[in-house]
Amino acid sequence: MEEESLSNVDVFLREELFEHGDKESADAAHNLTALRNLVAEAKQTHREVGSNTKEYLSHPVNVFHLARRLRTGWKNAIGHIRNSKPCKEWHMPQLISRLANIEDNLPSEGELTSVTYNLLTIQHTQGIRTQDLLRGKVGNRSALEPISPQEQFQVAKVAVDEDDYFYAAQWLKHLSRSAKLKDMRKEEDGFNATNVLGMLASAYFRINMLPEALKVTNQLLKKDPENMVARTNKVFFEERIARGKESTKTGSPKRFGNEDTYRRNFERLCRGTEIKPKRLKCVLLPTWPRSKLSFHKLEILNRRPPIVAFHGVVSRRDATRLVDVAEEEYEKIAMDSEEGFRTPEFTLVMSKLGKTRAAQYKQQQLLSKIRTKLSTLPYTVRPPYTSGESEARNFGHQGFYIKPNPHFQIQNLGAHTGTAMVFLNDVEMGGEIVFPTANTRIAPQMGTVVFYFPSFKKFHTICPVAYGTEWVLIHSFYERRAPYFCRLHEDPDLQQK
Template sequence: MTELLYVEKDLLASLANYIEVEQTKLDQIKRWAQNQANILAFSIEDPESFLGHPLNAFSLLKRLNVDWGNLDRFLRTNLTSDFFDILGVGMEKFPDEVDQLGVAEALLRLQDTYELDTNTLSKGNLPGTSKLLTGLNVDDCYYLSMVAYKKDDFYHAILWLSQALRQLEQGETPTTVDAVTILDYLSYSLYMQRDLEGAIHYTKQLLRIDPVNQRALDNLFFFDFHLEKQKTGQETPEPLETGRGGYDAVYEQLCRGESVELTARRQSRLFCRYHDNHGHPNLLIGPVKEEDLWDQPRIVRYYDMVTDDDIKMIKELAKPNLLRSQVQDKDQNYAIPARISQNAWLGDMEYTVVDKLAKRLTDITGLDTSTAEKMQVVNYGVGGQYEPHIDFVEDDVEEPYAEFGTGNRIATWLLYISDVPAGGATVFPKVGAISSPIKGSAVFWYNLHPSGKGDFRTQHAACPVLVGSKWVANTWLHERGQEFRRRCGLQSTD
């Protein structure tokens, strides 16, 4: 999307040049048109007398047969600007309807997750924002309502149709929609939500604008008929849809910062300390800042793990290789709506900066990174998220990550390489833990019990990015190489 801004900058510069060239042409055309208008004004007063002169007749036929044809060719061929060539190249990079739809769905996702009312979202009154160009206009609100409507999501359709109507009544002038269309869709959406009284109210409002609208007249009769059946007990209204059905409520609550309240005893187990990994030589002089985020499972954060220069280098290395993030199911990889992001992979054998971070990870955790996967750099844009998931392969799989031959993912190292003005937290729905993105910090946890069995309490999610762009770098460490670094417990259930 950043590249698109520069594409638009080049287009506007070319357009300015085109306007200047076209203005010269228009001035020339304007002089010709004025001359023709003067002739017409004189001739039209007494056409018969005027055309009685053979030179006038000749002049008329010549103008229509030659001069207007010359004008047509002049307009079509006298293009001295390369604007259209530049526009054609630029349009190859333009977003398509799928991209536009994705952003619209992201706004609806943000609305639900962070419980934003349509008026707040329409005006752009979001935390951490300062560079808002303009809010959503009536046409924008109507577009969002149609995205929901076409998916039979009448709950959100009603919210955005109502907002479009409200802004219309406040004096906005739309360009692609009118009040009759908005009221028509709004009344039908209310009917589909079994709100017959609301459907009747807005249908009557439509008829005050267009009294002979046959569709509205038919709908009013239909809605009145069903409302009467409800009142007499012949129909039972179905419960209204109030949001995205089946969506993880705990996940959304955690994304809003509504964490589980720890008992005083559990809270007393959480500390901040300087960590040197039992006197590791590389940490004796410069121990790292370690903070306990959660006790069961243990989740810790380390601060100041990477410099700004290293972050810049990681991003620059990753950007050319970013692709839509996918999930794996058996032998197939594919994109899903539950994971909206881009990612790229950087190996420590390929890049010095990645190798340096891998060695620091080993110093701090004591784990062997030689069997770890490549660093995964991930960028989450507008509404970017990854719904609740686990990082390990479940216990019923005989050989996890057979392609690597290094066993299951024993631990996760999540390095934040950007701040996020609003949203984008990492949350753990099974236990209630929240990790806010703090640039330069890393969050670490074990995915497996010491026995090697998966710890489902580590299920986690990347909350939708409300404002800004979120960058993280993941490193997944595997079992092989850790046999004497993290020993099994005495109990098979540990």
């Protein structure tokens, strides 16, 4: 999308240069300096990235830079172009339509906020130090550029909006110590030192660090003695401290309160050190039909409720082929030549892919092979049953988090009685499947199948992927009606088991 924007802007700037005769006249006539700076920045980034686009987009800081550039820079640039003389006076419906499509698909303010907050979630779950993330370091991976002071302030603002004052305080503290802060001007940068210190004092107060809040407020009053808000806050903090209100020790404040146990468990499981693996055993178990026997490396992750993992079920070759098919389809959807850019759906139903008969036949062969393996795993479903669709899903830096409804009943799922999740690639950092209520966590490993039965305690979430993306194949099983056979979702006694 940015490459398309660059090509259109180049055409526009050339036409403006032709119209006015020289660069200085064009800039003076239409104030194109900001636009030229944006183009220069984007071109420099593209030159450094080269053909390593996938690697560039694997890093969350790079994605943040790109999303911010698209939202703040390119949105204004494309709006400028659409209102320009060439677009208004020349008959170019295709160009105008293309620009309109790009503009419609640029990140929204909410999407930019989500990308921004992903940085903080990754920082928390991976235990990354703020100073390392500011340098663009995630694990052993470095971003193309560090995070600028303007971007630091934006991240801190998002943290405040999300009531995450713990990380707001950390980011604002580093920004307040930056040598570049004295050069920030509210008219140009959107903030200055006074804004940073005021927000930092408020964040400290929110996490009950009253001495630190008072200290920062005093610093603010040295810069701006007439600041009425700071003067009022100073009196308030001094009174609270004098009354002996308990304050948190510096360096050990609580991030959130105790009201959301599910979210805390989710982040605790994602953040925790690698759980010691169970002792794996290669067990000879009957498959279905029972006339066949095969070896399965089974790991019991949780007994009540039962959550199990079968290792090495899908070969690396088959998993890679499936990911290639899904990636190709996602790219086709996103770069549709007739409709322009559009966002793919959350899931890809694998049985419906393939434009040609030959492609469909190869995909069906591959899917049939994997579905057969899933259907014959022991301790999963009992016949009579039917298999649902196989869906490929791609998870990124945001992971996947959904809080279950406490009034969930298994009857609401109809005859859905089992789900198998297949890891289709290895993940460098993050991407663990966690069951917050069951206190269970498993790291992604290509070819491993995680199987569980649906219930309130087995709602799963996926930790943010700190680098790269994660591909998962999800396959569901449903019970069929049969004479003299009570299905699981119709039998309360079986549900409790």
